[in-house]
Amino acid sequence: MTTTKPSSILPDLAEKPVFVNRMFARIAPTYDLMNRLMTFGQDQSWRRELLRLAATPPHGRLLDVGSGTGDIAYTELRRNPSVQAVGSDFTYEMMAAGVGKEAGLFLPFVQADTFALPFADNTFDAVVSGFMVRNVVDRVAAFREMARITKPGGRVACLETTPPTNALLTPLFRLYFFRIVPLIGGLVAGDRQAYAYLPHSTVDFPEPLELMRIMEQAGLHHVFFVEKMFGTVAIHVGTKL
Numbered sequence: 263m264t265t266t267k268p269s270s271i272l273p274d275l276a277e278k279p280v281f282v283n284r285m286f287a288r289i290a291p292t293y294d295l296m297n298r299l300m301t302f303g304q305d306q307s308w309r310r311e312l313l314r315l316a317a318t319p320p321h322g323r324l325l326d327v328g329s330g331t332g333d334i335a336y337t338e339l340r341r342n343p344s345v346q347a348v349g350s351d352f353t354y355e356m357m358a359a360g361v362g363k364e365a366g367l368f369l370p371f372v373q374a375d376t377f378a379l380p381f382a383d384n385t386f387d388a389v390v391s392g393f394m395v396r397n398v399v400d401r402v403a404a405f406r407e408m409a410r411i412t413k414p415g416g417r418v419a420c421l422e423t424t425p426p427t428n429a430l431l432t433p434l435f436r437l438y439f440f441r442i443v444p445l446i447g448g449l450v451a452g453d454r455q456a457y458a459y460l461p462h463s464t465v466d467f468p469e470p471l472e473l474m475r476i477m478e479q480a481g482l483h484h485v486f487f488v489e490k491m492f493g494t495v496a497i498h499v500g501t502k503l
């Protein structure tokens with residue numbers, strides 16, 4: 263699909279980390295609510311599917327990279343209470359919004375850049391991310407770092423929106439993502455610009471087959487993906503051998 267990349271929406275690569283960090287700091291207070299609204303409540307079922315495919319064993323260790331407010335890690339703690347889950351993110355405000363948000367569940371957060379995760383090699387049984395990889399500049403390096411801290415035999419799994427490829431549905435998705443989502447973002451989060459970034463970062467994101475290759479380049483094996491929501495959402499899974 264062809265699309266324009268207005269420089270006012272997508273930052274230059276060198277500025278992207280600071281742009282992303284500031285943007286998420288601004289929208290942190292309404293982030294969870296906006297997710298539920300934008301996805302018609304579907305986002306939590308995608309997170310459950312991501313976790314099912316990541317297959318952290320009972321009493322295993324799970325890292326949620328770019329955890330934001332921790333929705334993925336909290337979901338794992340609810341469905342599999344013996345798992346030791348940790349969230350990591352470079353935006354303090356997102357993690358602060360997630361601390362203690364689920365009664366009775368304790369999720370430790372670590373402030374860290376995805377490219378330099380403060381964990382030893384082979385620490386986690388599974389490393390997962392949701393809607394994070396689109397925000398990083400060097401995707402191969404990000405997956406390589408996730409693979410480094412994954413135990414041999416463990417999985418690295420990634421949930422993302424993907425550029426729509428269905429010719430019939432594409433105009434509808436473009437209308438929704440480019441017009442309606444920024445409008446809701448303006449009303450609910452008071453930040454239309456942040457929610458204008460979302461569609462642009464989606465169309466700028468690799469299609470599922472390409473993302474598969476990126477994960478393989480990062481050293482992951484047996485990579486596969488499943489698509490959701492008419493092919494606009496994909497979950498990729500790779501194994502560290």
Ligand SMILES: C[S@@+](CC[C@H](N)C(=O)[O-])C[C@H]1O[C@@H](n2cnc3c(N)ncnc32)[C@H](O)[C@@H]1O
Pocket residue numbers: 279282283286297327328329330331332333334350351352353356374375376377391392393394397398
């Ligand atoms: C769209 S949010 C996703 C939050 C959460 N994973 C979810 O499922 O809702 C993306 C998160 O990735 C974080 N992030 C982006 N780039 C990062 C990086 N290089 N290192 C650490 N966190 C990063 C942002 O701060 C933000 O909290």
